[in-house]
Amino acid sequence: MQPETPRNLDQEIRPPVTHIGIIGWIRENLFDGWLNTLLTLLIVYFLSRVIPPLFRWMFIDSVWVGSPQECRQATGACWSIITANLRFILFGFYPYNQQWRPLAAMLMLFGLLSLSRDRNRWSKRLGYAWLFGLLAMGFLMKGGFFGLSEVESSKWGGLPLTLLLSVFGLTAAYPLGILLALGRRSKMPMIKALCVVYIELIRGVPLISLLFMGSIIFPLFLPEGITINKILRAQVAIILFTAAYIAEVVRGGLQGMSRGQYEAAESIGLNYYLTMRLVILPQALKIVIPPTVSILISAFKDTSLVVIIALFDLLKTTQSVLSNPEWMGFSKEAYIFIALLYFLGCFSMANYSRKLEKELSIGR
Amino acid sequence: MENKGSPESVPFWFDPKKRSVAAQIGTLFLVGLLSWYLISNVLNNLEKQNIATGFGFLQKESAFEIGESLISYSAADTYAKALLAGVLNTVKVALIGIVLTIVLGALVGIARLSKNWLVSRLAGSYIEVMQDIPVLLQLFFWYAIFYESLPPPRQALNPMRGVFMCNRGVMFAVPEFHAAYLYMLSAFALGVFLSFCLKRWARKRQETTGKHFPVFKSCALLVIGLPLIVWSAFGAPMKMNVPKFSGFNFEGGFTLSPEFMALLMGLTLYTAAFVAEVVRAGIQSVGKGQREAAMSIGLKSGQVLTLVILPQALRVIFPPLTSQMLNLTKNSSLAVAIGFPDFVSVANTTINQTGQSIEGVALIMIVYLFFSLATSAFMNWYNRHVAMVER
Numbered sequence: 001m002q003p004e005t006p007r008n009l010d011q012e013i014r015p016p017v018t019h020i021g022i023i024g025w026i027r028e029n030l031f032d033g034w035l036n037t038l039l040t041l042l043i044v045y046f047l048s049r050v051i052p053p054l055f056r057w058m059f060i061d062s063v064w065v066g067s068p069q070e071c072r073q074a075t076g077a078c079w080s081i082i083t084a085n086l087r088f089i090l091f092g093f094y095p096y097n098q099q100w101r102p103l104a105a106m107l108m109l110f111g112l113l114s115l116s117r118d119r120n121r122w123s124k125r126l127g128y129a130w131l132f133g134l135l136a137m138g139f140l141m142k143g144g145f146f147g148l149s150e151v152e153s154s155k156w157g158g159l160p161l162t163l164l165l166s167v168f169g170l171t172a173a174y175p176l177g178i179l180l181a182l183g184r185r186s187k188m189p190m191i192k193a194l195c196v197v198y199i200e201l202i203r204g205v206p207l208i209s210l211l212f213m214g215s216i217i218f219p220l221f222l223p224e225g226i227t228i229n230k231i232l233r234a235q236v237a238i239i240l241f242t243a244a245y246i247a248e249v250v251r252g253g254l255q256g257m258s259r260g261q262y263e264a265a266e267s268i269g270l271n272y273y274l275t276m277r278l279v280i281l282p283q284a285l286k287i288v289i290p291p292t293v294s295i296l297i298s299a300f301k302d303t304s305l306v307v308i309i310a311l312f313d314l315l316k317t318t319q320s321v322l323s324n325p326e327w328m329g330f331s332k333e334a335y336i337f338i339a340l341l342y343f344l345g346c347f348s349m350a351n352y353s354r355k356l357e358k359e360l361s362i363g364r
Numbered sequence: 365m366e367n368k369g370s371p372e373s374v375p376f377w378f379d380p381k382k383r384s385v386a387a388q389i390g391t392l393f394l395v396g397l398l399s400w401y402l403i404s405n406v407l408n409n410l411e412k413q414n415i416a417t418g419f420g421f422l423q424k425e426s427a428f429e430i431g432e433s434l435i436s437y438s439a440a441d442t443y444a445k446a447l448l449a450g451v452l453n454t455v456k457v458a459l460i461g462i463v464l465t466i467v468l469g470a471l472v473g474i475a476r477l478s479k480n481w482l483v484s485r486l487a488g489s490y491i492e493v494m495q496d497i498p499v500l501l502q503l504f505f506w507y508a509i510f511y512e513s514l515p516p517p518r519q520a521l522n523p524m525r526g527v528f529m530c531n532r533g534v535m536f537a538v539p540e541f542h543a544a545y546l547y548m549l550s551a552f553a554l555g556v557f558l559s560f561c562l563k564r565w566a567r568k569r570q571e572t573t574g575k576h577f578p579v580f581k582s583c584a585l586l587v588i589g590l591p592l593i594v595w596s597a598f599g600a601p602m603k604m605n606v607p608k609f610s611g612f613n614f615e616g617g618f619t620l621s622p623e624f625m626a627l628l629m630g631l632t633l634y635t636a637a638f639v640a641e642v643v644r645a646g647i648q649s650v651g652k653g654q655r656e657a658a659m660s661i662g663l664k665s666g667q668v669l670t671l672v673i674l675p676q677a678l679r680v681i682f683p684p685l686t687s688q689m690l691n692l693t694k695n696s697s698l699a700v701a702i703g704f705p706d707f708v709s710v711a712n713t714t715i716n717q718t719g720q721s722i723e724g725v726a727l728i729m730i731v732y733l734f735f736s737l738a739t740s741a742f743m744n745w746y747n748r749h750v751a752m753v754e755r
Contacts, residue, residue: 036480204737206732208708224412339502
């Protein structure tokens with residue numbers, strides 16, 4: 001409040017209109033120097049050539065609900081390959097009238113995930129809720145009780161299978177990874193050597209070789225007469241693979257702990273197990289939450305590899321729709337739809353990881 | 365433990381040393397027991413199913429064709445040769461992919477840091493989209509684009525002279541073999557060697573006398589000029605081997621198969637997004653003060669980049685970059701899904717034909733382990749080489 005300030009002085013102080021507001025922003029960010037101007041013009045030209053036809057193809061000339069014949073006459077995208085086969089793509093060979101069960105399991109999973117978003121809610125009770133929830137999802141899928149008919153796991157497929165492989169994979173790989181990381185940091189030479197060999201061996205080979213191992217060699221490892229179903233074999237391969245990567249991440253966290261923490265724990269008389277459980281791991285695991293989320297993201301993406309050993313995950317159900325002569329030739333549309341699903345999953349996880357990183361770095 | 369005075373008073377299970385020995389022996393025993401159990405099961409099963417063991421199958425005739433190969437290979441050759449062709453295909457895809465990925469990744473990473481809002485946003489969305497879609501899905505997508513969108517060979521597109529595009533691949537004209545090309549290659553090698561010597565000489569001279577020598581321009585002249593002189597000395601051979609349509613397919617020229625292109629494109633576009641993030645983080649890791657200090661002692665902006673920023677940024681960039689290159693090599697094993705005959709794909713066929721799955725999967729693992737161990741050995745050497753000398 002300075003009523004004595006003359007009005008014209010106030011206006012003199014203001015920068016020229018070309019340096020503030022929208023115009024100023026455009027000048028500074030798009031037309032700053034001849035190189036930037038050239039780049040901007042080139043990109044605008046490129047976008048103007050690409051976006052409108054793409055938009056037409058995707059939304060205006062496209063067929064959303066219709067027969068394959070209508071699709072072949074249209075010039076745009078054929079989204080009806082998705083709408084007509086949506087339930088098969090999402091649920092695979094799961095019995096048609098029972099498909100509410102995988103849907104309910106997935107909704108449970110999403111509910112738990114959104115409940116766990118807020119770090120303030122993380123507690124033992126939420127842990128138990130997860131444990132109970134995962135078990136309930138498994139039972140819901142499998143059935144065979146409370147009047148639910150039993151569904152063979154060979155019929156599981158689509159999105160629930162993709163989620164199952166990644167969620168159970170990470171849940172089981174996490175403790176194994178922590179053990180491996182502790183083993184690698186251990187002072188006992190034999191145990192350290194075992195863990196180092198395991199971690200480096202697994203990280204050095206592609207996931208697909210482990211999946212081959214799970215699908216063709218694993219049956220040979222078992223005594224005669226015992227068979228384990230295909231999904232579990234792939235799941236074991238994914239767990240063994242992910243554990244090695246988690247071990248490396250956790251090791252990073254362990255290395256980040258200062259010596260003082262170990263010494264302090266020792267000086268109050270804690271043994272190795274209590275030192276780790278009460279002092280070191282709670283801090284180390286907190287540091288490595290963001291990289292752990294990125295491992296979850298790659299595990300989620302990597303489940304698509306089970307296509308190669310002929311499990312009916314999301315990608316495989318889509319491909320079997322595409323191999324139907326009626327719908328042949330609309331691969332682009334189908335793959336774009338799946339890519340969108342994967343993108344939504346990974347993008348929200350990545351966003352969450354960035355948010356966590358910010359929160360955690362404030363505390364330190 | 366420091367209480368040497370009364371060693372008897374500590375029972376052995378409270379003595380950390382003895383306890384650790386006991387724990388290790390116990391673990392080893394358990395691991396040994398488990399492996400003995402598994403191996404005995406395997407031997408038992410193999411005997412029951414009448415599957416041969418050992419690597420004897422490598423010397424047998426493979427009886428399958430390989431779509432494309434760098435060495436001459438036919439179905440009459442041995443499995444060993446088929447697998448070698450597969451390894452070479454993997455190396456080919458990996459090497460070309462690595463070069464393209466580094467170029468694209470560096471461009472996108474620098475673009476991400478651009479002051480131009482449009483450029484940095486475009487780079488940012490490229491990175492986000494590519495990182496969040498499984499690479500296998502991208503491979504299928506590109507393969508579908510090449511296979512479904514391009515016409516059959518009879519109606520091949522001809523975008524420019526000597527180039528044809530159809531669903532059998534892209535064919536283009538290549539220079540017909542001429543002895544001059546061999547000499548040009550040696551001239552090129554000579555040029556590289558001379559530039560290397562020139563650079564050392566120029567550096568020495570600058571250090572002793574302070575005189576500057578235009579190294580880059582003269583080196584470029586040597587490397588490009590020498591082969592050109594040889595070429596014109598041989599009368600500038602220009603004859604091209606142009607692809608021609610005959611019967612059902614194209615003959616002559618050079619063909620890039622749709623499988624190879626889809627694999628290369630998918631791997632490159634996917635990995636470049638990760639490389640871009642690595643490059644961005646590396647450049648950002650160099651403090652602002654470094655640039656300002658370099659400018660204040662009068663270096664030109666090019667020199668600031670090559671003498672001050674890049675040497676420091678590369679030290680940060682290199683380790684994650686190598687692991688991305690390794691990822692690309694490992695991901696090239698997904699070729700099996702789109703039918704490019706890489707090593708995993710050939711090994712898979714071998715397993716299916718011989719039934720010797722253990723040997724086959726072991727071979728796959730050994731080859732990839734070799735790649736990654738060689739890479740990490742190189743990386744450790746490099747890290748020692750460029751490690752910061754703390755004073």
